[in-house]
Amino acid sequence: MSKTTEKTYKRSHEPVFWGLFGAGGMLTAFLTPVMILITGLLIPLGIIDQHYFSYEKIHGFATTWYGSVIVLVLVALPFWHTLHRIFHALHDIGINRGRDWQQVICYGFAFAVSVFVFTLLLQMLTAPSLFGF
Amino acid sequence: MSELTIEIDVLRYRPEMDNEPFTQTFEVPYTAEMSILEALQYIKDHLDSTVSFRWSCRMAICGSCGLMVNSVPKLGCKAFLRDYYPQKISLEPLANFPIERDLVVVMDDFIKKLEEIKPYIIPEKEKCLSEGTYQQTPEQMAKFKQFSMCINCGLCYAACPQYALDNKFTGPAALALLARYNRDSRDNGEAERMKIVNQEEGVWGCTFVGYCSVVCPKDVDPAAAIQLLKVESSKDYLIGMFKPD
Ligand code: SF4
Ligand code: FES
Numbered sequence: 215m216s217k218t219t220e221k222t223y224k225r226s227h228e229p230v231f232w233g234l235f236g237a238g239g240m241l242t243a244f245l246t247p248v249m250i251l252i253t254g255l256l257i258p259l260g261i262i263d264q265h266y267f268s269y270e271k272i273h274g275f276a277t278t279w280y281g282s283v284i285v286l287v288l289v290a291l292p293f294w295h296t297l298h299r300i301f302h303a304l305h306d307i308g309i310n311r312g313r314d315w316q317q318v319i320c321y322g323f324a325f326a327v328s329v330f331v332f333t334l335l336l337q338m339l340t341a342p343s344l345f346g347f
Numbered sequence: 348m349s350e351l352t353i354e355i356d357v358l359r360y361r362p363e364m365d366n367e368p369f370t371q372t373f374e375v376p377y378t379a380e381m382s383i384l385e386a387l388q389y390i391k392d393h394l395d396s397t398v399s400f401r402w403s404c405r406m407a408i409c410g411s412c413g414l415m416v417n418s419v420p421k422l423g424c425k426a427f428l429r430d431y432y433p434q435k436i437s438l439e440p441l442a443n444f445p446i447e448r449d450l451v452v453v454m455d456d457f458i459k460k461l462e463e464i465k466p467y468i469i470p471e472k473e474k475c476l477s478e479g480t481y482q483q484t485p486e487q488m489a490k491f492k493q494f495s496m497c498i499n500c501g502l503c504y505a506a507c508p509q510y511a512l513d514n515k516f517t518g519p520a521a522l523a524l525l526a527r528y529n530r531d532s533r534d535n536g537e538a539e540r541m542k543i544v545n546q547e548e549g550v551w552g553c554t555f556v557g558y559c560s561v562v563c564p565k566d567v568d569p570a571a572a573i574q575l576l577k578v579e580s581s582k583d584y585l586i587g588m589f590k591p592d
Contacts, residue, residue: 221463223542223543223545223546224546224547225542225545225546225584225587226545226546226547226549226551227584228547228551229577229580229581229584229585230584232551232577232581233581302554305512306508306512306554308512
């Protein structure tokens with residue numbers, strides 16, 4: 215028979231990671247194919263003129279405030295998505311030793327990449343422009 | 348009447364005499380309208396009366412005849428020989444449950460999980476009979492009706508890889524049932540049940556494989572119920588950050 219004493223419930227912090235996973239998944243699903251199409255096919259085939267994606271153009275974009283936010287989001291969120299998926303896949307294929315460490319390494323890596331990209335963009339934003347824009 | 352036959356492998360296990368399960372093959376007369384359950388009844392009546400399996404309604408209502416047909420969770424009364432003929436059919440007890448005997452499994456853990464999610468209406472305040480009935484609009488009913496169609500057959504648990512890995516996971520049918528009560532306008536027990544939902548063993552044990560919804564014979568779509576609950580749990584998490592209880 216079921217016990218009458220009320221169980222203690224422990225709240226999971228999964229919503230945080232699931233939120234990042236979901237947002238990253240949306241980007242990965244919708245934007246990655248477009249980016250691959252443009253950079254992997256349309257530009258090499260000459261359908262889009264490559265000067266639109268020249269170093270100067272992209273650098274110029276990444277050093278505007280909105281451009282840097284877009285780049286950060288486009289890099290960081292898919293990372294959170296991927297590492298979350300890898301973390302759960304480890305459990306799915308039966309690697310159950312050191313789940314805590316797996317978690318620290320997986321999400322820690324995503325966090326480190328996010329911080330790295332953030333710092334890099336910030337540095338580019340604040341550095342004196344090379345091209346005189 | 349018919350000359351056609353079909354071969355059926357049945358996984359046998361009688362704990363008092365078998366050390367481990369083994370396969371026994373039967374040859375059963377084939378007709379297109381014969382269900383797997385009828386084939387088992389033919390075996391029990393004419394070939395080997397010691398074969399054990401569960402059944403009752405023969406019409407996909409009672410939920411007792413679940414088993415693995417060629418490794419896919421099915422209701423014996425809703426799966427037909429014609430969909431497999433002339434290939435051999437293999438019948439095994441529902442996956443992810445301990446075998447009690449032959450095709451009968453121990454469902455205690457499943458029943459316990461259904462009980463644990465408080466599967467009853469918890470009203471805001473007790474209403475006296477003289478105050479009349481609860482009123483509900485079709486819209487209010489549509490919010491939960493699908494999730495109330497479960498027949499507790501356990502096929503979704505046999506399908507769930509997360510339950511297979513760790514049976515602490517509350518699982519598809521129990522979470523769908525939980526959603527059914529949380530989404531009912533007559534119910535006021537959401538806060539109590541969200542504690543169950545918010546745990547690792549609650550909705551967060553699910554990685555949205557979705558096979559539970561594929562095998563469900565009543566189109567309950569437990570995977571959808573769980574995803575809706577994940578959204579609710581995330582909202583609850585945000586609220587919890589500002590207003591810890
Ligand atoms: S949700 Fe579907 S598969 Fe699961 S127990 Fe209920 S009826 Fe069976
Ligand atoms: S015998 Fe009742 S559901 Fe199959």
